[in-house]
Amino acid sequence: MEKKEWRLIHLHCIIGTNRNFIRKVMNEDPEFEQMYKWDVQQWKEKFQIYDKKAFFIVEKLQNKSIKQKIVHYVETYQVLTIYSKDYPVSLREIPDPPLVLYLHGNPRLLSHTPNLSVVGTRYPSKFARSIMANILIPLFKYDFLITSGMAVGIDGFAHQLAIQHQSPTIAVLGSGFEHIYPKQHLTLFTQLAKQDLIISEYPPDQAPRKYHFPERNRIISGLSFGTLVIEAKEKSGTLITVDQALEQGKEVFAVPGSVLAETSSGCNQLIKDGAKLVQTSNDILEEYHLKQRTLE
Known part of the structure; x- marks a missing residue:
């Protein structure tokens, strides 16, 4: 260094x-x-x-x-700065790249493709797990890496599903490594550190702050080619990640839901606003392959 x-x-x-x-x-x-x-x-x-x-x-x-x-x-830990040769290209290109990154786990996953960020409510419906399994498990067969924020709810489900299917996953924290948040995900943190990757732009002794979570969302969306919203209320922190993804020129996917379900109101609005409606994994695969052909 x-x-x-x-x-x-x-x-x-x-x-x-x-x-x-x-x-x-x-x-x-x-x-x-x-x-x-x-x-x-x-x-x-x-x-x-x-x-x-x-x-x-x-x-x-x-x-x-x-x-x-x-x-x-x-x-x-491994510490990268904006000057490091191993600093991820995907983050270097976003409008507000982190200047310092702390890594815990397998740093090679930073360059893994394809990478899909998965976000959603902390209070998911009883259908959320089965919806996620239906969409994400087929993607694991294509070596998709899942990036999320290790929060309770959708984030935690996404990481756990990837671990269960031995598929790579990255967690981006809103605190330093010495202050695991939420505390009920300490076991998940330990699992991720062993075989996958945890990232934070906060020094290890930095406790979580309310503003850290919307701030770290730009890293979640920045690492991936697109962001999938599983369930979200119309006014929620999840939609901050969507805003960041749009600013970064990334794809936005949303799973539709019942008009009676509050946790689907945000997703339904995103679809009305132009996000790609996702019913199966093929909806994401089509967009990914189209993007790859465009880049070739």
Whole structure:
């Protein structure tokens, strides 16, 4: 790992995922060398920040314990930065790529294709599991990798289904690896770390925050060629992933449902708005093969 990458990780651990601010530092100091020499006043003047934030940054950049913690992270997990040669091309191309990624598990899955993201409500209907099995199991025969967010409900079902059928899967977390959320998925986390892959743009000691979950959705959609929505209410966090997918130019698929079911209202609206209606795996396979022919 280059020195520049270590320095970026250092700043990232201090600032968190305020990518706009980190990019401003990147523009001012491309090698992240000079930032260690700037005093409080220089930080204030260069980036228009308050005393408190400037003092905090200067103090943390000199803090040896943070540097030691980063060494531990790099030795325990694989850490990629936007400068890494192994950084996934699919994420490099999205409008707001993560600057640092922490990986736990099999990093080769980052380049696996085809990759389909599967998202949906945390409170699925009694039909959700059978619907997912009907659509996803045939895709596993074509070596589809499933990416989701390890949340309760649809996300968890998607990962579990992939594991049961020995098909690859990636979980993108809204917290660091030392703060598994939700806690009831600790066993799932352990399974994924052994044979599949878990990703987070949050340092391992970072606890979950409410804004992390909509933020991580751009990574879920960014890794895949398309996003499949199984069940979602009309106003739900799931639809944030759809917005991200559309912004990234990715395909959006939706499973229709009863007009009487609240968990289908979001999917039905997506279909009205132009998402591809999915009844069987063939609906996804057709779109994937069409996209591949277009790229050839």
